Amino acid sequence: MTRSAKRRWLPVPRSLLGRMLLLTLLVVLMAQALSSFIWVSQLRASQMEGLLTSARSVAQSMSASVSYFRSLPLGYRPLVLDQLRSMGGTRFFVSLNDKPLDMQILPPTERKQAVLAEVDEVLRERLGNDVDMSVNFVSPDDLRIFNGGVKLDELPRSWAHYALSLEPLNPPVLVTQIQIAPGEWLYLASLMPAPYVSLEDDGIPTQQLWFVFLTTSFLLLFIGILVHWQSRPLKKLAQAAREMSLGTEVELLPERGGSEVIEVSRAFNSMRERIGRYLTERSQLFSAISHDLRTPITRLRLRVELLDDEALQRKFSRDLDELELLVKGALQCVKDTDIHENIEPLDLNLLLDCVTEPYLAPGGNGRVTVEGRATAPYAGKPLALKRCIGNLLDNALKYGERAHLLIEDNKSTFVLHVDDEGPGVPQAWLQQVFEPNFRLAAKQPGYGLGLGIARNIAHAHGGEVSLRNLEQGGLRVTLSLPRHDD
Numbered sequence: 001m002t003r004s005a006k007r008r009w010l011p012v013p014r015s016l017l018g019r020m021l022l023l024t025l026l027v028v029l030m031a032q033a034l035s036s037f038i039w040v041s042q043l044r045a046s047q048m049e050g051l052l053t054s055a056r057s058v059a060q061s062m063s064a065s066v067s068y069f070r071s072l073p074l075g076y077r078p079l080v081l082d083q084l085r086s087m088g089g090t091r092f093f094v095s096l097n098d099k100p101l102d103m104q105i106l107p108p109t110e111r112k113q114a115v116l117a118e119v120d121e122v123l124r125e126r127l128g129n130d131v132d133m134s135v136n137f138v139s140p141d142d143l144r145i146f147n148g149g150v151k152l153d154e155l156p157r158s159w160a161h162y163a164l165s166l167e168p169l170n171p172p173v174l175v176t177q178i179q180i181a182p183g184e185w186l187y188l189a190s191l192m193p194a195p196y197v198s199l200e201d202d203g204i205p206t207q208q209l210w211f212v213f214l215t216t217s218f219l220l221l222f223i224g225i226l227v228h229w230q231s232r233p234l235k236k237l238a239q240a241a242r243e244m245s246l247g248t249e250v251e252l253l254p255e256r257g258g259s260e261v262i263e264v265s266r267a268f269n270s271m272r273e274r275i276g277r278y279l280t281e282r283s284q285l286f287s288a289i290s291h292d293l294r295t296p297i298t299r300l301r302l303r304v305e306l307l308d309d310e311a312l313q314r315k316f317s318r319d320l321d322e323l324e325l326l327v328k329g330a331l332q333c334v335k336d337t338d339i340h341e342n343i344e345p346l347d348l349n350l351l352l353d354c355v356t357e358p359y360l361a362p363g364g365n366g367r368v369t370v371e372g373r374a375t376a377p378y379a380g381k382p383l384a385l386k387r388c389i390g391n392l393l394d395n396a397l398k399y400g401e402r403a404h405l406l407i408e409d410n411k412s413t414f415v416l417h418v419d420d421e422g423p424g425v426p427q428a429w430l431q432q433v434f435e436p437n438f439r440l441a442a443k444q445p446g447y448g449l450g451l452g453i454a455r456n457i458a459h460a461h462g463g464e465v466s467l468r469n470l471e472q473g474g475l476r477v478t479l480s481l482p483r484h485d486d
Helices: 003-009 016-071 076-086 110-127 157-164 206-245 259-305 310-337 348-360 382-400 450-460
Strands: 093-097 133-138 173-181 184-190 344-346 368-371 378-380 403-409 413-420 464-469 475-482
Touching: 016 093, 016 110, 016 173, 016 184, 016 206, 076 093, 110 133, 110 173, 206 259, 259 310, 344 348, 344 382, 348 368, 348 382, 348 403, 378 382, 382 403, 382 413, 382 450, 382 475, 450 464, 450 475
Parallel strands: 368 403
Antiparallel strands: 093 184, 133 173, 173 184, 344 378, 403 413, 413 475, 464 475
16 A cells, blocks of 8 residues: 555644544543443443342242242142232242143343353252253243243233233243143243343443543543643744744744743744844845945956056956956845845735736737736735746746746645746756856856845745756746745
8 A cells, every 4th residue: 555545544634733632532542442341341240240140049939939839739739820810920920731832932142041051050959950841031922821822912911911021121031841740840931130131232331332422522622722722832933933934023932831832932032033133244244245345346446447558457357347246146146035025915916917017018029928827815025026036037038038927826835837948957957057156158147146046035935946847848947835824
């Protein structure tokens, strides 16, 4: 299975809150499943022990009834049975048959088998191992009472209602048939005592499921509130870092939250102060360099003009031109990338119209085409982005004659492709062209700073500028700017 397939089948939330809730949910479910398994196992063991105790009690009552009927004279046994029925019956429905009745037995289950084994053991222990008897569970619908096979619902309700009916349930009936004399079988039918009437394994009780659901819900709620509360300083930190990367003046972060979050906020505030001092000192340094270098260069030019040797004068002038070019290039690079602007929502479509308007006019000869539109405003520095896109467009027109702009915009990223019709860039130079003073065509005017400045501005907005040679010829320059939902 590929990595992408794993991600598709096992989606992982991206946020800290989502991951914490997912991890908590998995841990809680595993813990609840383990505890429920242990609890249910103990519950079933306890229920089985209680069931066997009840089965022994029923078996002991049966053995007492058998012993009582055995002690009665033959002529008195039917009279005692009639008297019991007229009185409403006893714990068992008792009858005397001349043969064991044949009935459909219920399928065996673990609990039924345990009860039958326990009843059989107690009866044989009290009545003797050689006694002829059968012990089975029968459905009330298949129950037969007398020799004629009378059904339960055909009897008067007073005869069997107390011992065998439990409306609206339909529990199995324990039927025991014991031979007490030749041709005489004592028939005993009864329900198991509560709470073991149904003899079915109900699985996990509903109250346990509700307990698992409620405890999991409350735990997830409290974990969610805790993580949300602790992650708010991190969100503010991310927003402050993003704004600082765009050159916006950022206030000191409040040092609140957990000790780790406080430490991160304190480190960020310290870093912000150091970066602010560095930028201020850098601006002052380059201003001083600009002022200090222009004066001696101008003074040297005046002295060169006083030289009598024209060949030496040309050499000095060429060296001074190169020196001035280097100074101007360095100062322009700093000036163009260190743009002090406020971040504001700007209309990218209007910005592109301003940049491309001179080439889309009737005198532009169709050198520039634009396809696509931005779908929403973008939070950035207007002049810096205008200079970035302008540099990309000028570079395409300079080396490729024509420029074709393609816009791809969505909720997360704004992408601008600038395609030209030039020779492209050799693969080995695709990264070198971003370096200061690097030019593909030495005869072309300029300092070789356009792409480097454009990339620096893109980096300041959290974006990127990349190059790719097109298969049909030409170069594609792609500007990607992420959209931030603050």
